[in-house]
Amino acid sequence: MNKGTTGAGELIARITHLEMLAPPAHRVQMPMGPRLAVLRATDMPAAFYRYLYRQVGKAHHWLLRRDLPDGELLPLIHSTSTEIQVLYVDGSPAGFFELDLSRLPGEAEIIYFGLTPDFQGRGLARFFLSEAVFAAWAHQPQRLVIHTNTLDSPRALQLYQRIGFSPYAFSEETVEPWL
Structure with missing residues (x-):
């Protein structure tokens, strides 16, 4: 997948929308080697969320929460319909995922x-x-959704499909680069 650009320095993201209609039969086993922990974060400080969001999302030009003031960000990440879990490797934060559960029981989304x-x-x-x-x-x-685009890791779409997601729609969006 190639990163597209517009004449104004904006990027064109070609989005693949994926769904999973039933849970996988088995979890993927924890890799051997480093000490790993996945911990649910409750009442996460805005600064820690921003750190993770920037570390994970900057290279992919994540946009939605990039410039939100704390007064708008904290209600989103502390909502009862939001679940955030952080991966730690040998004690260091190594990544995160965020679930949007606001459309239950019909749909849950891995938003980040x-x-x-x-x-x-x-x-x-x-x-x-x-x-x-x-x-x-x-x-x-009833279903789980996730989205990836051409600004994400080129391996993301393959990973999502290997774990059990199937594409159901495609779209495009213009994204302002994260400098």
Whole structure:
């Protein structure tokens, strides 16, 4: 997938919308080697959320929460319909996922998922995505959705499909680059 640009320095993201209609039969096993922990974050401070959001999302030009003031961000991430879990590797934060549960019982969404650059390429993504999928299915939605685009890791779409998601729609959006 190629990153497209417009004449004004904006990026064109080609989005693949994916769904899963039943939970996978098995979790992906935790990789051997480093000490791993996946912890649910409750009442996460805005500064820690911003750190994770920037570390994971900057390279992919994540946009929705990039410039939100604390007064708008905190109600979103502390909502009862939001679940955030953080992956730690040998004690360091290595990534996070965020679930949007506001459309239950019909649908749950993995709204954010990713690893920080220091922990990419270590064989952690498949395990961590499996954790996100099973966390979402614990809320018993009728379907689980996730979205990826051409600004994400080129391996994201393959990973999502290997774990059990299937594309159901495609779209495009213009994104302001994160400098």
